Amino acid sequence: MADQSVHMKxxxxxxxxxxxxxxxxxxxVIKANEMFLKLREAEPVNALIEAYYGSTLVxxxxxxxxxxxxxDKAQEGLDSLNQAISMDPNHKEIRLLRGNICLRLPESFFHCSETAIEDFTFLLDHYKENSNYxxxxxxxxxxxxxxAAYQNAGKPDKANSFLQLLDQLELKKKS
Known part of the structure:
Protein backbone atom coordinates (compact mmCIF):
# COMPACT_ATOMS: atom_id res chain seq x y z
CA MET A 1 0.00 0.00 0.00
CA ALA A 2 2.87 2.37 0.79
CA ASP A 3 4.33 1.70 -2.65
CA GLN A 4 1.04 2.72 -4.24
CA SER A 5 0.96 6.12 -2.50
CA VAL A 6 4.63 6.71 -3.36
CA HIS A 7 3.90 5.87 -6.98
CA MET A 8 0.87 8.16 -6.95
CA LYS A 9 2.96 11.05 -5.61
CA VAL A 29 10.48 16.84 -20.41
CA ILE A 30 13.71 14.97 -19.74
CA LYS A 31 12.96 14.66 -16.01
CA ALA A 32 9.33 13.62 -16.66
CA ASN A 33 10.48 10.97 -19.14
CA GLU A 34 12.93 9.53 -16.59
CA MET A 35 10.24 9.46 -13.91
CA PHE A 36 7.62 7.85 -16.15
CA LEU A 37 10.18 5.27 -17.28
CA LYS A 38 10.74 4.24 -13.63
CA LEU A 39 7.00 4.25 -12.90
CA ARG A 40 6.43 2.17 -16.04
CA GLU A 41 8.95 -0.39 -14.80
CA ALA A 42 7.24 -0.49 -11.40
CA GLU A 43 3.72 -0.72 -12.87
CA PRO A 44 3.99 -2.27 -16.35
CA VAL A 45 0.22 -2.73 -16.75
CA ASN A 46 -0.77 0.84 -15.85
CA ALA A 47 -2.20 2.29 -19.07
CA LEU A 48 -2.11 5.90 -17.87
CA ILE A 49 1.59 5.69 -17.00
CA GLU A 50 2.23 4.11 -20.42
CA ALA A 51 0.36 6.97 -22.10
CA TYR A 52 2.25 9.71 -20.30
CA TYR A 53 5.52 7.89 -20.95
CA GLY A 54 4.62 7.85 -24.64
CA SER A 55 3.75 11.53 -24.54
CA THR A 56 7.14 12.37 -23.02
CA LEU A 57 8.82 10.43 -25.83
CA VAL A 58 6.95 12.53 -28.39
CA ASP A 72 12.16 7.92 -34.05
CA LYS A 73 11.15 9.37 -30.67
CA ALA A 74 7.80 10.53 -32.00
CA GLN A 75 7.08 7.09 -33.47
CA GLU A 76 8.18 5.36 -30.28
CA GLY A 77 5.88 7.66 -28.32
CA LEU A 78 2.96 6.94 -30.66
CA ASP A 79 3.59 3.22 -30.22
CA SER A 80 3.38 3.64 -26.42
CA LEU A 81 0.19 5.69 -26.72
CA ASN A 82 -1.36 3.04 -28.96
CA GLN A 83 -0.30 0.40 -26.43
CA ALA A 84 -1.97 2.43 -23.65
CA ILE A 85 -5.20 2.58 -25.66
CA SER A 86 -5.11 -1.17 -26.22
CA MET A 87 -4.64 -1.62 -22.45
CA ASP A 88 -7.55 0.69 -21.56
CA PRO A 89 -9.55 1.82 -24.61
CA ASN A 90 -12.16 3.71 -22.58
CA HIS A 91 -9.81 5.94 -20.58
CA LYS A 92 -10.70 9.59 -21.19
CA GLU A 93 -7.32 11.08 -20.25
CA ILE A 94 -5.45 8.65 -22.50
CA ARG A 95 -7.79 9.46 -25.41
CA LEU A 96 -7.23 13.19 -24.83
CA LEU A 97 -3.46 12.72 -24.74
CA ARG A 98 -3.25 10.60 -27.89
CA GLY A 99 -5.75 12.74 -29.79
CA ASN A 100 -3.88 15.94 -29.00
CA ILE A 101 -0.54 14.42 -29.97
CA CYS A 102 -1.85 12.93 -33.21
CA LEU A 103 -3.39 16.27 -34.11
CA ARG A 104 -0.08 18.08 -33.70
CA LEU A 105 2.22 15.65 -35.52
CA PRO A 106 2.80 16.37 -39.21
CA GLU A 107 0.16 14.47 -41.19
CA SER A 108 2.45 14.10 -44.20
CA PHE A 109 4.88 12.03 -42.14
CA PHE A 110 2.89 10.30 -39.37
CA HIS A 111 -0.55 9.96 -40.99
CA CYS A 112 -2.38 10.00 -37.68
CA SER A 113 -5.18 12.54 -38.22
CA GLU A 114 -7.61 9.61 -38.48
CA THR A 115 -6.43 8.45 -35.05
CA ALA A 116 -7.07 11.93 -33.66
CA ILE A 117 -10.53 11.86 -35.24
CA GLU A 118 -11.16 8.45 -33.66
CA ASP A 119 -10.14 9.71 -30.20
CA PHE A 120 -12.05 12.99 -30.33
CA THR A 121 -15.14 11.25 -31.73
CA PHE A 122 -14.93 8.68 -28.93
CA LEU A 123 -14.85 11.51 -26.37
CA LEU A 124 -17.79 13.34 -27.97
CA ASP A 125 -19.84 10.15 -28.19
CA HIS A 126 -19.32 9.51 -24.48
CA TYR A 127 -20.21 13.12 -23.73
CA LYS A 128 -23.49 12.70 -25.67
CA GLU A 129 -24.31 9.72 -23.42
CA ASN A 130 -23.30 11.54 -20.23
CA SER A 131 -23.11 15.33 -20.19
CA ASN A 132 -20.79 15.22 -17.15
CA TYR A 133 -18.18 13.22 -19.07
CA ALA A 148 -8.58 20.65 -37.14
CA ALA A 149 -8.09 16.88 -37.45
CA TYR A 150 -10.65 16.68 -40.26
CA GLN A 151 -8.93 19.63 -41.95
CA ASN A 152 -5.56 17.84 -41.66
CA ALA A 153 -7.12 14.68 -43.07
CA GLY A 154 -8.29 16.60 -46.14
CA LYS A 155 -11.98 16.67 -45.20
CA PRO A 156 -12.82 20.40 -45.07
CA ASP A 157 -16.61 19.86 -45.14
CA LYS A 158 -16.48 17.73 -41.99
CA ALA A 159 -14.07 20.25 -40.44
CA ASN A 160 -16.52 23.07 -41.11
CA SER A 161 -19.44 21.13 -39.65
CA PHE A 162 -17.59 20.85 -36.33
CA LEU A 163 -16.68 24.54 -36.42
CA GLN A 164 -20.38 25.30 -36.88
CA LEU A 165 -21.20 23.13 -33.85
CA LEU A 166 -18.57 25.04 -31.90
CA ASP A 167 -20.08 28.36 -33.01
CA GLN A 168 -23.54 27.20 -31.91
CA LEU A 169 -22.11 26.20 -28.53
CA GLU A 170 -20.45 29.61 -28.16
CA LEU A 171 -23.73 31.36 -29.01
CA LYS A 172 -25.60 29.30 -26.41
CA LYS A 173 -22.95 30.15 -23.84
CA LYS A 174 -23.38 33.90 -24.45
CA SER A 175 -27.19 33.85 -24.26
Missing part, protein backbone atom coordinates in the same frame (compact mmCIF):
# COMPACT_ATOMS: atom_id res chain seq x y z
CA UNK A 10 5.68 10.38 -8.20
CA UNK A 11 3.03 10.15 -10.92
CA UNK A 12 1.57 13.55 -10.00
CA UNK A 13 5.04 15.10 -9.90
CA UNK A 14 5.94 13.57 -13.28
CA UNK A 15 2.62 14.75 -14.72
CA UNK A 16 3.33 18.32 -13.58
CA UNK A 17 6.76 18.13 -15.22
CA UNK A 18 5.12 16.71 -18.36
CA UNK A 19 2.69 19.62 -18.51
CA UNK A 20 5.57 22.08 -18.06
CA UNK A 21 7.27 20.26 -20.92
CA UNK A 22 4.20 20.66 -23.11
CA UNK A 23 4.54 24.38 -22.43
CA UNK A 24 8.14 24.31 -23.70
CA UNK A 25 10.33 23.42 -20.68
CA UNK A 26 12.83 21.00 -22.26
CA UNK A 27 14.49 20.08 -18.95
CA UNK A 28 11.09 19.20 -17.48
CA UNK A 59 8.04 15.67 -26.51
CA UNK A 60 11.65 14.45 -26.53
CA UNK A 61 11.26 14.05 -30.28
CA UNK A 62 9.88 17.58 -30.55
CA UNK A 63 12.95 18.89 -28.74
CA UNK A 64 15.53 16.73 -30.54
CA UNK A 65 17.99 18.43 -32.88
CA UNK A 66 18.56 15.56 -35.31
CA UNK A 67 15.72 14.88 -37.75
CA UNK A 68 16.01 11.10 -37.46
CA UNK A 69 15.92 11.25 -33.68
CA UNK A 70 12.82 13.48 -33.87
CA UNK A 71 11.00 10.97 -36.03
CA UNK A 134 -16.42 16.39 -20.33
CA UNK A 135 -16.30 19.89 -18.93
CA UNK A 136 -17.69 22.69 -21.14
CA UNK A 137 -14.11 23.78 -21.82
CA UNK A 138 -13.15 20.23 -22.85
CA UNK A 139 -16.18 20.01 -25.16
CA UNK A 140 -15.10 23.20 -26.94
CA UNK A 141 -11.51 21.96 -27.15
CA UNK A 142 -12.60 18.57 -28.54
CA UNK A 143 -14.82 20.22 -31.16
CA UNK A 144 -12.01 22.60 -32.16
CA UNK A 145 -9.53 19.72 -32.35
CA UNK A 146 -11.93 17.51 -34.27
CA UNK A 147 -12.36 20.26 -36.83
Missing amino acids: QFEEAKTLHNNGVDGDKKA LLGRDAVKILERA LTPKQVREVLRNLS
Whole structure:
Protein backbone atom coordinates (compact mmCIF):
# COMPACT_ATOMS: atom_id res chain seq x y z
CA MET A 1 0.00 0.00 0.00
CA ALA A 2 2.87 2.37 0.79
CA ASP A 3 4.33 1.70 -2.65
CA GLN A 4 1.04 2.72 -4.24
CA SER A 5 0.96 6.12 -2.50
CA VAL A 6 4.63 6.71 -3.36
CA HIS A 7 3.90 5.87 -6.98
CA MET A 8 0.87 8.16 -6.95
CA LYS A 9 2.96 11.05 -5.61
CA GLN A 10 5.68 10.38 -8.20
CA PHE A 11 3.03 10.15 -10.92
CA GLU A 12 1.57 13.55 -10.00
CA GLU A 13 5.04 15.10 -9.90
CA ALA A 14 5.94 13.57 -13.28
CA LYS A 15 2.62 14.75 -14.72
CA THR A 16 3.33 18.32 -13.58
CA LEU A 17 6.76 18.13 -15.22
CA HIS A 18 5.12 16.71 -18.36
CA ASN A 19 2.69 19.62 -18.51
CA ASN A 20 5.57 22.08 -18.06
CA GLY A 21 7.27 20.26 -20.92
CA VAL A 22 4.20 20.66 -23.11
CA ASP A 23 4.54 24.38 -22.43
CA GLY A 24 8.14 24.31 -23.70
CA ASP A 25 10.33 23.42 -20.68
CA LYS A 26 12.83 21.00 -22.26
CA LYS A 27 14.49 20.08 -18.95
CA ALA A 28 11.09 19.20 -17.48
CA VAL A 29 10.48 16.84 -20.41
CA ILE A 30 13.71 14.97 -19.74
CA LYS A 31 12.96 14.66 -16.01
CA ALA A 32 9.33 13.62 -16.66
CA ASN A 33 10.48 10.97 -19.14
CA GLU A 34 12.93 9.53 -16.59
CA MET A 35 10.24 9.46 -13.91
CA PHE A 36 7.62 7.85 -16.15
CA LEU A 37 10.18 5.27 -17.28
CA LYS A 38 10.74 4.24 -13.63
CA LEU A 39 7.00 4.25 -12.90
CA ARG A 40 6.43 2.17 -16.04
CA GLU A 41 8.95 -0.39 -14.80
CA ALA A 42 7.24 -0.49 -11.40
CA GLU A 43 3.72 -0.72 -12.87
CA PRO A 44 3.99 -2.27 -16.35
CA VAL A 45 0.22 -2.73 -16.75
CA ASN A 46 -0.77 0.84 -15.85
CA ALA A 47 -2.20 2.29 -19.07
CA LEU A 48 -2.11 5.90 -17.87
CA ILE A 49 1.59 5.69 -17.00
CA GLU A 50 2.23 4.11 -20.42
CA ALA A 51 0.36 6.97 -22.10
CA TYR A 52 2.25 9.71 -20.30
CA TYR A 53 5.52 7.89 -20.95
CA GLY A 54 4.62 7.85 -24.64
CA SER A 55 3.75 11.53 -24.54
CA THR A 56 7.14 12.37 -23.02
CA LEU A 57 8.82 10.43 -25.83
CA VAL A 58 6.95 12.53 -28.39
CA LEU A 59 8.04 15.67 -26.51
CA LEU A 60 11.65 14.45 -26.53
CA GLY A 61 11.26 14.05 -30.28
CA ARG A 62 9.88 17.58 -30.55
CA ASP A 63 12.95 18.89 -28.74
CA ALA A 64 15.53 16.73 -30.54
CA VAL A 65 17.99 18.43 -32.88
CA LYS A 66 18.56 15.56 -35.31
CA ILE A 67 15.72 14.88 -37.75
CA LEU A 68 16.01 11.10 -37.46
CA GLU A 69 15.92 11.25 -33.68
CA ARG A 70 12.82 13.48 -33.87
CA ALA A 71 11.00 10.97 -36.03
CA ASP A 72 12.16 7.92 -34.05
CA LYS A 73 11.15 9.37 -30.67
CA ALA A 74 7.80 10.53 -32.00
CA GLN A 75 7.08 7.09 -33.47
CA GLU A 76 8.18 5.36 -30.28
CA GLY A 77 5.88 7.66 -28.32
CA LEU A 78 2.96 6.94 -30.66
CA ASP A 79 3.59 3.22 -30.22
CA SER A 80 3.38 3.64 -26.42
CA LEU A 81 0.19 5.69 -26.72
CA ASN A 82 -1.36 3.04 -28.96
CA GLN A 83 -0.30 0.40 -26.43
CA ALA A 84 -1.97 2.43 -23.65
CA ILE A 85 -5.20 2.58 -25.66
CA SER A 86 -5.11 -1.17 -26.22
CA MET A 87 -4.64 -1.62 -22.45
CA ASP A 88 -7.55 0.69 -21.56
CA PRO A 89 -9.55 1.82 -24.61
CA ASN A 90 -12.16 3.71 -22.58
CA HIS A 91 -9.81 5.94 -20.58
CA LYS A 92 -10.70 9.59 -21.19
CA GLU A 93 -7.32 11.08 -20.25
CA ILE A 94 -5.45 8.65 -22.50
CA ARG A 95 -7.79 9.46 -25.41
CA LEU A 96 -7.23 13.19 -24.83
CA LEU A 97 -3.46 12.72 -24.74
CA ARG A 98 -3.25 10.60 -27.89
CA GLY A 99 -5.75 12.74 -29.79
CA ASN A 100 -3.88 15.94 -29.00
CA ILE A 101 -0.54 14.42 -29.97
CA CYS A 102 -1.85 12.93 -33.21
CA LEU A 103 -3.39 16.27 -34.11
CA ARG A 104 -0.08 18.08 -33.70
CA LEU A 105 2.22 15.65 -35.52
CA PRO A 106 2.80 16.37 -39.21
CA GLU A 107 0.16 14.47 -41.19
CA SER A 108 2.45 14.10 -44.20
CA PHE A 109 4.88 12.03 -42.14
CA PHE A 110 2.89 10.30 -39.37
CA HIS A 111 -0.55 9.96 -40.99
CA CYS A 112 -2.38 10.00 -37.68
CA SER A 113 -5.18 12.54 -38.22
CA GLU A 114 -7.61 9.61 -38.48
CA THR A 115 -6.43 8.45 -35.05
CA ALA A 116 -7.07 11.93 -33.66
CA ILE A 117 -10.53 11.86 -35.24
CA GLU A 118 -11.16 8.45 -33.66
CA ASP A 119 -10.14 9.71 -30.20
CA PHE A 120 -12.05 12.99 -30.33
CA THR A 121 -15.14 11.25 -31.73
CA PHE A 122 -14.93 8.68 -28.93
CA LEU A 123 -14.85 11.51 -26.37
CA LEU A 124 -17.79 13.34 -27.97
CA ASP A 125 -19.84 10.15 -28.19
CA HIS A 126 -19.32 9.51 -24.48
CA TYR A 127 -20.21 13.12 -23.73
CA LYS A 128 -23.49 12.70 -25.67
CA GLU A 129 -24.31 9.72 -23.42
CA ASN A 130 -23.30 11.54 -20.23
CA SER A 131 -23.11 15.33 -20.19
CA ASN A 132 -20.79 15.22 -17.15
CA TYR A 133 -18.18 13.22 -19.07
CA LEU A 134 -16.42 16.39 -20.33
CA THR A 135 -16.30 19.89 -18.93
CA PRO A 136 -17.69 22.69 -21.14
CA LYS A 137 -14.11 23.78 -21.82
CA GLN A 138 -13.15 20.23 -22.85
CA VAL A 139 -16.18 20.01 -25.16
CA ARG A 140 -15.10 23.20 -26.94
CA GLU A 141 -11.51 21.96 -27.15
CA VAL A 142 -12.60 18.57 -28.54
CA LEU A 143 -14.82 20.22 -31.16
CA ARG A 144 -12.01 22.60 -32.16
CA ASN A 145 -9.53 19.72 -32.35
CA LEU A 146 -11.93 17.51 -34.27
CA SER A 147 -12.36 20.26 -36.83
CA ALA A 148 -8.58 20.65 -37.14
CA ALA A 149 -8.09 16.88 -37.45
CA TYR A 150 -10.65 16.68 -40.26
CA GLN A 151 -8.93 19.63 -41.95
CA ASN A 152 -5.56 17.84 -41.66
CA ALA A 153 -7.12 14.68 -43.07
CA GLY A 154 -8.29 16.60 -46.14
CA LYS A 155 -11.98 16.67 -45.20
CA PRO A 156 -12.82 20.40 -45.07
CA ASP A 157 -16.61 19.86 -45.14
CA LYS A 158 -16.48 17.73 -41.99
CA ALA A 159 -14.07 20.25 -40.44
CA ASN A 160 -16.52 23.07 -41.11
CA SER A 161 -19.44 21.13 -39.65
CA PHE A 162 -17.59 20.85 -36.33
CA LEU A 163 -16.68 24.54 -36.42
CA GLN A 164 -20.38 25.30 -36.88
CA LEU A 165 -21.20 23.13 -33.85
CA LEU A 166 -18.57 25.04 -31.90
CA ASP A 167 -20.08 28.36 -33.01
CA GLN A 168 -23.54 27.20 -31.91
CA LEU A 169 -22.11 26.20 -28.53
CA GLU A 170 -20.45 29.61 -28.16
CA LEU A 171 -23.73 31.36 -29.01
CA LYS A 172 -25.60 29.30 -26.41
CA LYS A 173 -22.95 30.15 -23.84
CA LYS A 174 -23.38 33.90 -24.45
CA SER A 175 -27.19 33.85 -24.26
